[in-house]
Amino acid sequence: MRTALTELVGVRHPIVQTGMGWVSGPRLVTATARAGALGILASATMTPDQLRSAVREVRSRTDAPFGVNLRADAGDARERVRIIVEEGVRVASFALAPSKELIAELKDGGVVVVPSVGARRHAEKVAAWGADAVIVQGGEGGGHTGDVATTVLLPQVADAVDIPVIAAGGFHDGRGLVAALAYGAAGVAMGTRFLLTSDSTVPDAVKARYLAATAKDITLTRAVDGLPHRMLRTEMVAELEGAGRLRSLATAVRRASRFRRISGLGWPGMVRDGLALRHGKELTWSQVLLAANTPMLLRAAMVEGRTDVGIMASGQVAALIQDLPSVGELVSRLMTEAERTLATLSTGSGPPGAESSPPRATSGPPGDESSPSGA
Template sequence: MSITQLLGIKYPIFQGGMAQIAVSPLVGAVSNAGGLGIIGSGGFTADRLRDEIRKVKASTDKPFAVNLMLMMNNIPELIEVIIEEGVKIVTTGAGTPAPYMTTLKEHGIIVIPVVPSVKIAKKMEALGVDAIVAEGTEAGGHVGETTTMALLPQVASAVSIPVIGAGGIADGRGIAAAFALGAQGVQVGTRFLATVECPTHENFKQAVINADDTSTTVTGRSLGGPVRSIKNSMIAEFLRLENEKASREELEKLSLGSLRRAVFEGDTDTGSVMAGQICGMVNKITTVEEMITTMFEEAQETLGKLGHLQLGPLSVVGA
């Protein structure tokens, strides 16, 4: 069964569960446009999650999901809300869903973890998850070490469940490449930041548009939680302190509340503008619907061109 059939969506595209950003205006728009909108529940109370779920339900009758950051202490309460509100798709990150699998599957919930390695992908398949998002280090926010180009085909070869490619995808060529590497779909985050429906401050959107291919860097490797963001004065200071072996407390004090400052206050100098390396290709603000339909039109066009590509003495099937 394809990922679109499994989830009941038109286009095989997930919107990343970005904390503070992936809320009802964006999530509902993505689902209405034929993708899978995903509520980012990072930092949510149970009441806040319930409120967001109900807002999304009011804005769309299409499937949507909730992303769970499993490092949070209130995951059991959030899962209770998910079950009570009838959400049928969950993506997970920052930990293993193992303690919750029985409960989730008893209620018919599709579970799709985001993984950074083949080893973890195999563990997730053995656990009984329904699909996997293989996310490369090019992505914005919390990242692993392996690039999408290297990770995706290895994960696709290692498991028999559907694989979704993520990290460094912002146009139709990226979608076509992900499918060529073994994916059944893609997850996109950074490109959604520059949409009309994305509920971030205009300064945040402009920072993504102004960025180029060298504008991001990774902080937090010494803490065991690497995060990719656009460079600014706060990021530079964080890297300086990290290089000087500053304490976890000192580093966390510097970055405390930085994502909220960027997202809601538009502070792109001392705030954390989480975005992926592909932000250099994000150069204008569009609606979510325009973004998704354009990307898949480009993907189809790209695949059509590849069908006539000559590879030395061989030719691609369909030439």
């Protein structure tokens, strides 16, 4: 299935595995790349040396394209950009909009730049600065997210920019891929669905918690770091939501201290990173510290298997996922479902008088009128 995304980054399938801290490591990214989709390493939970090592590990296992996710507001963002360029990484994605200068530096190094956005105006801004594509995450997505549904946000962005748009938030199967293409996307990006595979290194007990979740078990809360954060409702989330200001501050200091020892980041650096996440919002000091060490809360669950003291970022789509296929099986299944859906739509199940040929959005090189992204 050729789309503007597959042509841009050189993958076989218009599917992106997102960069999830403590989850999107070399094993998952390698499996995704081998399956013909675009795997993204999550670098925010790595030191620069660990990032370089992880990139080389993936490169030693596959020659397929892959990417690295960066925090645009990190103090060492330029050092990480240099590593990406030096190591020949194909794609750089960002959880927050990168600066015009970072985009230019990456593009000068031959790297495809794909920021993630949650609003049309942000997509328009990074497109004007030279971004090659954007990942558009609707409110259904896991982790830090917005309040506009994918079905509303996606067509807004697809109509507003002339670069490939990748849809995220609420996707897990081939039907969703076809729907995204119909809205004008060039592909889909999925986090929770890739987390719940046999190639994910997340502990089995944590995966079981996700598989057991219903829609009511997935919540959007500000209690963790003061920003909207979609995750499973756990003991930790309930504790943070019910804690007073002093208790929250004590919890934040204790966890921040542990994260400082692991990351090597000093207190000034942690506070700086926490403040950088404020985005103009008023946060308490406990929220500032929790924002800085949210990776530690994620690590407790995603690495240590401590569902009682950790947090588990999750898209609402977790309520629809019931199995743990390999990444290869998942991608193959998803593409088969997409092809079957397109065939069904083109053979008479649509409204009377509908065209009998498959939707043109599924073929043709980027730049022509049939390109899903409109590029």
